[in-house]
Amino acid sequence: MYACEVQESWQPRVSPPANQLERLATGTDLYLVCQVSETEVGKDNVELLWYKDGTAMTRQKIRKNGFIQASLAFVKPTKAETGNYTCKATIGAENKEETVPVEFFERAGFVESESSIHPQEGENAKITCETIGDRLDEIFWLKNGYQLSEADERGYQFEDDYRTLIIPDFFGEKDDGNYSCNVVQFAQIYSKDISVTAYARPVITVFQVPENNAGFEGSSATFKCSAHGKPSPTYKWFKNDEDNSMVELNASDKYKIDDGLLGINYLVDSDAGQYICEAENEVGNSKQNTTLIIHRRPKIERMEDVTTVLGNSVELICSINSDSNISDAYFMFNKQKYAPHSKDTSISYETVTDDSEMETTTVDDSEEESEEAETATVGTSVSGEEEEENNDDEEEDVETRKRRAIIDDTITVEWRDEKLVLTIPNAQMSHMGRYSCHAENMAGTTYDAAKILITHAPVFTNVSEKYIRRQEGESAFLFCEVSAIPAADMSFEHGSSQVYPDGVNVQLESTNDKLALSFNSLQDSDFGTYQCSAKNTQGSAEPAVFEIIKIVPPKDPEAISCADNVYPNFAVCRLDGYDETKRGEWPTRFQVFYTNEEPTEEFDWENSATVTEASFVDGKSVKLTGLNTEQKYFARILAVNEAGEGELSGVIPFETTAAWTPEPVIDAVINCPDVCSVNWTIPNDRGAEITGYKLVFRETSAVQSEIEDSTTIATPEIIETTTDENDDDSAAENITAEDFTDGEEEDDESGDVREQITINVGADDHHVDLPQLLPLRNYELTIYAINEVGLSDPTTYYFRTTEKSGLATLFPLPNWAVITLFVIVGLVLAIMLDAFCCKTRHCGVLACLTSHCRNRRNRAPKDIEQGNASGEHRVLITTTEKQIIRNDH
Template sequence: LCRSFCFAVVGDAKDIDWFAPSGEKILPTRPNISVSRTDESTSTLTLYHANVDNAGIYKCVAKNGGKEAQATVQVKIFQKISFQSAPSPQEFNEGDNADIVCDVVSSPPASIIWKHKGSILQSAKDVRYKIMDNGHLLIRGIKKVDEGMYNCEARVMARGEIDFRLIKVIVNVLPTIRARKTEVNATADIGESALLACDADGFPEPTVTWTHNSVVLETGDKYSLNKDGSELVIKEVKKVDEGDYTCIAKNKAGEKAEEVSLNVFVLPNITYFNNQTASEFDEEVTLTCEASGDPTPTISWKFGNRLFTEGEQSLDRNVVVRSHARVSSLTLKNVQFTDAGRYLCTASNSIGEDNQQLFLEVRYAPKIMGLVAKYTWEENPANLSCEVAANPRASVVWFRDGIELPSSNSTNIKIFNTPTVNHLEITPESQNDFGSYNCTATNGLGSESKEFLLIQAEVPSSPKIEEVQPFSSTAVVEFEEPFSLGGVPILKYKVQWRLPGKEWRSQEYRADKGELSLITIVGLKPETTYEVKMSAINGKGEGESSRASTFKTEPVREPNAPILEVLPGKNLNSVKIKWTKQDDGGSPIKHYLLRYKAHVSDWKPEQRLPPLSDYVTLTGLDWNTDYEIHVVAVNQRGPSEPSVTSFRTATEPTTVPDAADGGSVLGTGAIVGILIVVFLLLLVAVDLTCYFLNKCGLLMCIAVNVCGKAGPGAKSKDIEEGQAAFSKDESKEPIVEVRTEEENTPNQEGGGPTEPNETTPLTEPE
């Protein structure tokens, strides 16, 4: 912008000068301002690049000799709207008083209007907003929701000028940080890692750093940080890693810190122990065990099945346990050879335990233990066992009548040694080999001898027959074992029976399967007198027989009732009834009769089962119901007394059985509905066939009565009324039998016949 101002002086002027609004004389050399004279009476002031700073009153002074004249000119310069400072974006911390800068220059001064989200901001509507005298927008306690674009609009209404600037306001949020766990526990020296974690929020997204003992932790051999730093992994945790760790969240708005405590526990570790050696009858010996760990471990002692606790042991005052801090001692007073062996020291705390075996060696003279008597018979080898306890190990020697064995004359004697037992094997050849044998054990601390007896065994005495219970074809013999076993166990019992004056028949029964006190003789004739006697057999041989007892079997009669047992079936509503045959009454069993019923119902049809059968399975029973079972054995003379038992079925499951388990997916109602639909479709098909082929049926009736169509004269009255009768052999439809679940008889399995007969299989595969 360039402006020129001219003044003409009346008369000649020697000097014409211009003065700026500040009173300063304007020199020709001044930049952007030019002063020139076109003639003797005219001077021109030219302002180049004029701006508002050039506005004001300029004075022109003319001089000639002693005369002076002056004149003034007022220069006004109007400036367009100019945004001197309106930076974008402008950032503030949440909660601060935000001064949004928008500096506008214009002349005359512009009025400033602020807008946000299309609305003009006014203090009257929101006291948090205030437009400052300098045009800035003040937002008191700025919030994150205040973030966004703001419009700073300047207006000079005098000349209709408007301009604006968009300013982006960013609200930074001070970080918040919280530890996932304020305390973390870890175990040292087991290769375990510890995870410390803090979750931080804020805007912009804060960075998380960790410090320990004022040292910033970084990813390396010892520590590992995830991408955002929120998780710190401490590798190979040791006791020295224990302490407080600080996680710090930091962004433009500031920083926050949180502490996480790492507690490092140490598994118990037995660091010292001592094995001991003592001699029997020493006054005392002490075992010591020392352990480390955090928390401080408690130490206990164990010997065999005995657990020793702190203090003097109540059961044995010769054992005392004393503990202090990490050290425990076990003191044994008046040492015995039985104290020798392995002691277990156990150090335990809340996170684990450690064990260490300590050994106490007790030196003592030999001690001979074991049985001193052995029974045998001629030509049957037997061992006399000399069990020796000694430390150091003892040498063992056998003697007979002062002569060391084996001797040159004793070919029937052998010696076998083990670490703790010395066996003298003797095969008696005559009465002279029975008697006393001496075992002598010797070590550096002393010796001990003991006499062992080899006794000749005898055959057992006779058993005592207490009672004979006869039946038609069997007899049960009840007896007591022999008074004398002969020194060796009974191997067998021999039972002999006969008709009076006839030869004895016999049967042997093993006695090694528990106690035997009842023996059953089978194959007897009904209503017959018999004699019976018994003898016992051991390794030596058969003993004397008992006195013969006489008994008479019963006449042919009805069989005894079988013994019943109820077992679970394959399904929850099925059972397996098993029976055991008893005395048949002298006549073979012809068959079994079984019947059953629910307690509140009538008896189901009786079932006849073959003589060799021993069980039957009942299926399809009602749920949660009590049942009663009767089973009768029948022979030629008639039925036995019924054997009676009862059972209760399980509660019906709430789940639908799977198809693979044989369950029905459709209920009874669904099956009935399907049958009705099938029946209706079949009825329609038959009616259509009758209509087109025979001019009869329901459709024919409708055609005659509604449509007026004449029916055939040969039709009967039933047909005219829309009814049709069919004989069985006239129907060409297949006969279909549909049986619902209620119609199935409950004593069937797999859809078999309701009542078994002689051809029914006795058993079913299990």
């Protein structure tokens, strides 16, 4: 009875119920459960089975929490799984079922698209949201979290059922932001974020080109292109080729390209043409072009060397072609500038000084000499070849420099059509050398060079040292350089035989003007005398003689004498026994061991004596320095050279003298580029410490050299006169300061009334500046070194100041600056004086002066002086006083 009662009341139930299965989105997992209660059916055998549209699906059955259930799982279901699902429950012969309709609609979503868009600035922006899904309830848009509508003052528009948002006249500053497209389905919101940022097509705002669209040959040109755009544009540069095709320019040594900047290095003719700047970004591009013109420097046809005979007339022709006017053209020779005649038939030339300045001097046809040379600084661009020439000139001796300071007025330069012609009517050896022709226009300067060669017999210009000391097996090198036109035949002779290379040990290298002989490893037969000979059709040179000396261990001197040539702080020892023809056995130096005490036979010379070294050069004597005055010395010497050393000599006694006056100052250097200065080194004090120096300057009217008359030399010519040290030493010893004073007085009495400047400096001073010297004057400098014994022999130098020397250097500012400075100082003083007058007299300077002058003219007594005048007539009166006066009246 119990079983029958249970079976009548049971019923399968489906969860979730049917009313919750009407709006299901694809992709959403679903779990259907069919169950019967065990309390209703007992524990009998119950079967649960799911069917879809009558087709069995599963037989799964479990017991859980008092229920017998069968489940059906939908994992990411699709629309194909839509249908009627029936749960059948069977207990014995009884069947019951529950059917639920399950319908899946396509889930809302978005078609794959870019997450950011970039509308163009100023145009309507369309933001499209392509959706998918069934039964979409609503589509709406948000910007930065706020919902957009057509009623918004911004004027938003919507199309395609709100799937497209239109933003009119998109302006990035206010419209850029994060927009989201939102779709509502079954009370669920699905969103897609879109970043919207405005882009702008590039607009070129800056386009800078070379001035006048022109560049100069050999220089550089710079173009600058800058554009506004979003995103920031990139730049490209193009040049129109000869066939009008655009060729992109890439960064290289020729072109410098950097973010819109184009630099073109070392302009040439082919760089002329049209250049285009292109600024480009993701929106589009913008272009701008310009044309570059190249101004060329003058062209000089290749000049040829000219060979002539001594005394002949010679011409150098420089053919110049120029697209523009030639502003300057000239020849340079030996640092002198030779320019063509000007309209006033004068020749203008410039002298290049060692300070890289040019002195401009004019010599007209009347051969009138200017009293003072006019100096002007001229900036000149020097090419690499000219720099090399200048570097070579630095090695010239003083005589050559003096010669180069002289203008050769026999050289003339003139124009013949477009040719610059240099003429030398009477060619001399001094005219031989390199001449460079220079031409300048607005684009710059160019030059070419040629040599004037004068036929002459060979003359040696540079040779190796005469004596070359070597040991057997060492290397040796000889050379001789020659000047010869035509080129000389050169050779080395050893003994009576000509030297030839053997390819191994002996090598000869020859050029037109130099012959070099080298030995890799000297053999015994290679030592001896060598001669370098040179000859051409004009004659031959006196052979240059060399000697390769074979070094052997040094010979000891046969006799030594030091007592005959002793001085306060050094001694000269005469050495006998060295033959001029046997230099290989000469020592190069001597080690000197000396002591002040008379040594015994057991005296340890090597460890107890003072050791010094003395060089041996002339083969006759050595000089022992570092001695003290009035000291007795005992010395021994040891000969040393590259091959070894000799034996210690016998003991040599000698005694130094008392202190003398210092040696003369023989190496003073005078420089006058601006403020003249004198520099010198410390002379030998001869046993008494130097206490100071005396410099005496006198302006002199001595006869000037032609060099001084013709031009001003920035580095003054110095003529040095020094008393010979080999004169009577006792006389030098007896010169004192008092004697010198007496001598000066005698000079004055003899009529020498020249103004002099005397400068005394201390012992530590070896430099004196001379701003007090006047410009363009000849001066005589006499310099003395002083110690406690007296004054040294005088040394006299003659020099000439430049136009920049002297008092002018105390005011290094230009004239306008000096005048301005004085005006400012005057104004400041006037203001201070005016303030003082206002403070003390209650009036300005002019008012006080005027009042004072009027009072001086009107001295007659007035009422105001008698006390009868009214107080109202006073000019300066206080308010209180005026009130009192009114009350009195």
